[in-house]
Amino acid sequence: MHDTFLIKGIYEELIKICDKYDIIRLDRVVMExxxxxxxxxxxxxxxxxxxNDSxxxxxxxxxxxxxxxxxxxxxxxxxEGKRNDAVIEN
Structure with a gap:
């Protein structure tokens, strides 16, 4: 049961990291x-x-x-993945 919570936690952290660094496609993750x-x-x-995540x-x-x-x-x-290189200027 604890693995279910761990896998959800990993996913949520990956989403945060991808958001923080503008990663729009995650191709590879290495973890322990x-x-x-x-x-x-x-x-x-x-x-x-x-x-069903993009x-x-x-x-x-x-x-x-x-x-x-x-x-x-x-x-x-x-x-490893692709970052959003688009620059938005105000």
Missing amino acids: VSRNSHIDEEEFIEFLKEQ IMGEWTTADIRKEDIEENTAIIYVL
């Missing part, structure tokens, strides 16, 4: 979760597909590493 977590790449990408989806790849870190925690190391 606890060795006890059941989250894997396939499950994570399936979750992204279900969100930034993340079936085109996004995930590299999820399992390490000795606190449970219910994820560390995001790398985001």
Whole structure:
């Protein structure tokens, strides 16, 4: 059950990071979760597909590493994608 909350939390943080850095398409994410977590790449990408999000989806790849870190925690190391290069002037 805790993995459901963790995967939603990861998704919400990714949305915030993408918004902050004007990322309009997330192609790859590298992260670390606890060795006890059941989250894997396939499950994570399936979750992204279900969100029907324009930034993340079936085109996004995930590299999820399992390490000795606190449970219910994820560390995001790398985001690769496309930034919005349009400049809006007032």
